[in-house]
Amino acid sequence: MNEEFKNISRRHFLYESAVGLGAFALGSLTGCNLSTSAKKLVDGVLDPMAPKAPHFPGRAKRVIYLHMAGAPSQFELFDYKPELAKLNNQPCPPSLLEGKRFAFIRGTPKLLGPQANFMQRGQSGNYVSDYLPHFSQVVDEVSFLKGVHTDQFNHAPAQLFVHTGSPRLGRPSIGSWATYGLGSENKNLPGFVVLTSGGNTPDAGKSVWGSGFLPSVYQGVQCRSEGDPVLFLSDPEGIDRELKKKTIDAINDVNRQHFKEYNDPETLTRIAQYEMAFRMQISVPEVMDINNEPDYIHQLYGTTPGQASFANNCLLARKLVEKDVRFVQLFDWGWDSHGTSSDGAIDIGLRNKCREIDRAMTALLLDLKQRGLLEETLVVWGGEFGRTPMQENRENKNNPFLGRDHHVEAFTMWMAGGGIKKGVSWGETDEIGYYPINGKVSVHDVQATILNQLGFDHEKLTYQFQGRPFRLTDVSGKVINEIVS
């Protein structure tokens, strides 16, 4: 089969590529050999997943994005507020409540001091609480953003906002933009892989890794720890590999004959996609299998093969970026600490959730570093908003456990690797952690920074839709240069 043509896809691209490239295509369809440069041109334009150069050389080649769905409390993890401890149980000043909208807080709530103990860690002296003992070791690898703000205070829209740049449905997710812009270096694995843990998909559903108006080749492919790692990946019972190979060969042989009659390049694309499907059936289970990892790696991450855990997903993320998967998106569900139950208590459930992620996310950074991958892999950690410095008083009465409501004004994220400064903390909140007092950055700024690290001017990575160029950062966004090395 024509190797040159195994990657042609989507007639839309053909259309956009105009007649000139159509001619190239036909040249090789009829058996002529393409020159290397022509092949590159054809691949680049006709294969939506062919590797593409960004606007400028990017510091990061890939991204691992760890999203704590439900929104972790910055007050118990990174944003140390000794003053808030002193004001514990004092009524919240009315000036902080006027004109504000909360999901559940009503009337005048009381301030809630931090429930964790803080210490300065590493050379940088950045604060990390005792909820995250392992993470304290790698504090010098990361840049904290302490003054991130959003304008969405319900989970689903806020998650959409963080991942698609818009709180409403229909826009492509960051991973889709990244693969749209850069293509994929690995032809046997999807370019954008999603892994979930915590027992639920994120509140906003699968749209947070959807491709919106971009072609669906760019949507995230969910890889699962139970059942087929990718849907419909395993052969039906009673069909072995060899027979499957013969099946695909027969399909493709007939298709090749059919192509001679109809001359539609779409047929060649289908031939190529069936071959890739066959390769994926081998390469995906391989990369998704952590059984063969050495013991010290399992100990490092705290992994148990066969579980759908955040730890397993961190190890998988490393394996995937090692294979040049462009964007790996992790969602861990269960961070919504309202204090309505012990699982959602700031001093109980949150501490347990931290135990679930602490060792693994630390291991991920250490492991990427020891393999020399961290330099070119951007790791991002965060939630969809922050939590209030006040104790939640749902329906105007104190919740049974210690909990915090959704807070849009300020929350903490961190980034590491991929050209991000080490041991930096950018942005600062006021004494009770309500508002940023400097270094305030928006969700769009964070997105602009991620794209910047990949080599994109976020204002220029656009897609024409409904008569105008759309972009991830909508009409705003500014690269946070203070954390870029």
Next chain:
Amino acid sequence: MSIMRIPFGIRTHFFKSLLVGSVVLSISILAGCKNEKIDFSSQVKPIINKHCISCHGGVKRSANFSLLFRKEALDTVESGKPAIIPFDAKHSEMIRRLTLTNPEERMPYKEEPLTKEEIDILKKWIDQGAEWGDHWAYVPPKPITIPDESIALASMGGSSTSEESPIDYFVQEKLADMQMDPSPRADKETLLRRVYLDITGLPPNADQVRKFMEDESENAYAAVVDELLASPSYGEKWASWWLDLARYSDTKGYERDVGRTIWRYRDWVIKALNDDMPFDQFTIEQLAGDLLPNPTDDQLIATAFHRNTMNNDEGGTEDEEYRVAALLERVGTTWEVWQSTTMACVQCHTHPYDPFVHEEFYQSMAFFNNTRDEDTHGEHPNLRMYRKEDSSKVEAIRNWVLKNEDQESAFAVTRFLKTLEPKYHPHDFDEFINGELIDTKWLGIRNGGSARLRQINLTDKDYVLLNHTTGSVGGVVEIRLDKFNGELVGKANLVKTQKGRVALPVRLKPTTGAHDLYFIFKNPSINSLHPVSNVEWFAFRSDLPGKDKPGYDNMEQDFFSLLQAPVDNTPIMIENGPEQRRTTHVFERGNWLVPEKEVQPETPASLNPFPENLAHDRLGFAYWLLDPQNPLTSRVIVNRIWEQLFGYGIVESLEDFGTQGAKPTHPELLDWMALQMMNEYSWSLKELIREIVMSDTYCQDSRMTAASFEADPTNRWLARGPRVRLSAEQVRDQALAVSGLLSDKMYGKSVMPYQPEGIWNTVYNNEDWEMSEGEDQFRRSVYIYSKRTSPYPSMIMFDGSSREVCVSRRIRTNTPLQALVTLNDSSFVVASRSFAERMLKSADNPQDQIRNGYAALVIRDMPQEKLEVVYDFYKESLENYSTHQDEAEKLMVSKNATPEEAAMTTVAQVLLNLDEVIMKE
């Protein structure tokens, strides 16, 4: 053409500069202009859109200069110098600034300068009077002369057995211009499969093939087309297309994404399509069925079109925020579906490219802003479908009221029984004391607490219904007038409820006028942290008339029992009464929290005027869309149908006919069909489809050659027939049909065919994918349960819509994941087994069995070369299963499986995965 249709004409007479301009213009026309006339839309507007409009347009007006409308462009700019002086490019500041060398002053600022050619066009255009042209899509289609028939007839080679269609003349004329030759007519088999798939979504069965192949009469094809259009499968196929636009789904969306019962709307669409309901009526019923006089239940169900918006059940969400979100979405969707206009752009600012100003979005929104739905958990208002015996009670009550009062009251009582409207929701309350909205949804007041409902007109109100539930004994509700300790006008015991909510009537003391009502809840016996009761809604009612008449007591009893009767709900639209009317405001930069000036319902100035005899409500809006002077509706629907049949629209951007959208490849053809649609077909979709599929253009062979592919890779000029991948629904339905599994059961609750474990993991949801039983596993794909946050995997992988937003066109992709679906998805394996069984029964040797399988899928005889490939594969497969009987048993899920059956099943897999099977040819 009405006067208002010339937006830049009459209005601009008021402006001095223009007045001068038009006088000079008329002189220049009289004098005759030898220079070639510059066309604004095709020559000037693209330059403006590319280089100027982002700073001088709808979004920004740098230096107070905008090029969106002529009026604005000729207005005084910041510098005081006129940017454009008609007939005088030399003194026009715009031209000077474009040609400067100083980078600080030269326009476009800090961007590449315009080319000489571009500047020349602009100069010439100004010298010719700087006329603004109307974009083609905003001018109604004018009667078209059909191109010379002789060209077309000659080029079609006289092989036609169909009726000659003017469509062909238009297409042929273009092809002749481009020196392209049309293709011959497709062979009978290919054409039969094509038209079956296009009209019914299914391939023909053996009998249907035989019948057609044996019919050698001239109208054999026409007869098939008519038969297919009359088949119930037609509605099922085309419903999928409309349901994408309607963003129909069986769940509410957002975080919890729980189920919603709105499948009656899907059935309504199928029935309406099968009945060939004219598109004008189809439009009116969906946008405003509730406003028709005495609407039928079906007409109310049609309004569920706009109840397909999402509903947010997440705890802590404000109903008004998501009511507004749904409302904004309805405006954008309505404009996209009927006008292919990107009105959603105008939510935040004046349209950057097209003639729609910020305010006009909100004027459109004002038409839709007075419906009763308010993002409530119960999705009110719902149409309550009663059981049969209860329906007759509703009818009896209606007749009672008609007899004892009047038509209007009878209508109001029926409406209440059927929709529970008008009513109030807990979010209408304020001034909460010792109480709150439970999960921001239901009214939960604790012992001694209260909440206020403002300005309720109590004149003629005899009681208020509280739809509530309480698990405790001893609760009491008091209603007091105008203050917490005001006059007691109503009081009732809150009897412990058994199952679900109960509509409890609280008698009211006769009171006139509008008052604030304080609802005070008491129950000292319960935990002080628990609410006394959980109330979902409140409705203020008058007693039935005829209190003194015999039979009244029965009527009243029936009335209350009906409120508790078992019903099936479908969310619908109901207009607000005068007491609940909302005003509509412009939202600053689209933000609903920053309302600005109030606006009234109105349609944009740049489109057809709103007919004077119509009310400014949704019904009037629907009629306005269908007005013969509306330039878009008919073109838009024609273009959508065309795209379904050919794979691309005449305007490729189905969703955008604006100046940034694609240009029509065949503008005259589009206009001709648009006029036919309105004037000749009376908006019949079937007639339009018939016209297209009968054309020679449609019936062409779809083979390409290197030359034809190079000349037109995506077949926009139609020198060949359409060759397009099947839709997600068709891929699955075809496999079920050829394997004999497909159920022809129509309508009803959505079904859940096989789907792998663990697909649904939605938070706070507690709903499961419960696999349907029996034939429901094999229903057509249009009936598959559609969950927004977790669509059916094989649908979404073949580019189906998740139905979260309106989708005008599915972008077709070709991915390895699709191969995995058709090779490995258990549904396709099951189909392969049955298909193999049919093949085995069809002949007594494997070659013929394979041949028959191939023919069942693509109708044509299997070429020898292909047969050899598949037969060789069969032999290898047979050898494999002969030596591995256990594998055969696994594949066939049967202890008695033979190697032949297993091998033929793998052959069935090969056939179902062929490119020519996944494609329509």
